[in-house]
Amino acid sequence: NAGVTQTPKFQVLKTGQSMTLQCAQDMNHEYMSWYRQDPGMGLRLIHYSVGAGITDQGEVPNGYNVSRSTTEDFPLRLLSAAPSQTSVYFCASSYGLAAGELFFGEGSRLTVL
């Protein structure tokens, strides 16, 4: 099993550019989520999804869009990147929202110049 796969692992953007961070899981998990982690900080929740077609906002949703068209994929879109979005992004999944064991991807390191 691949688990939770994130691509790309590294990305450099210019201010105003758009991009999509991909997240895929092969564990048939209903719940998926995106976190960002800034230096010296804990993880902050951006968006989450409890199943295909359902998404909700987390603590820091501004500047990010998500969709969940399939159970396996949960892409995170930056429509107009800003330097404040420079961060490491982690995707996580679990069997359900109530399940406490989250499985995390390896992270995507994004730099916005």
Added chain:
Amino acid sequence: DAKTTQPPSMDCAEGRAANLPCNHSTISGNEYVYWYRQIHSQGPQYIIHGLKNNETNEMASLIITEDRKSSTLILPHATLRDTAVYYCIVRVSGNTPLVFGKGTRLSVIA
């Protein structure tokens, strides 16, 4: 919302037990305590969780006080590979996402 308080950092000698404290004085009766760790810049890893009773698995033990206002994660024989940031999380309800704080940076020293 129930919140947690953890020391920002701790040291532990290799081979010794690492005892990581967590204060959650406002925890409600149906809220679980979860522990995760993050090694270097990897994604966080689930360790253990509990409600009232003490819990043990192959990674660690979780001791929750009788009043549930605090807990301790115990790594019985810490190794250098246990150096990581450890997060104590109290879930507000079963239908809300896990919210991570800043955690405790544990350094295991040879």
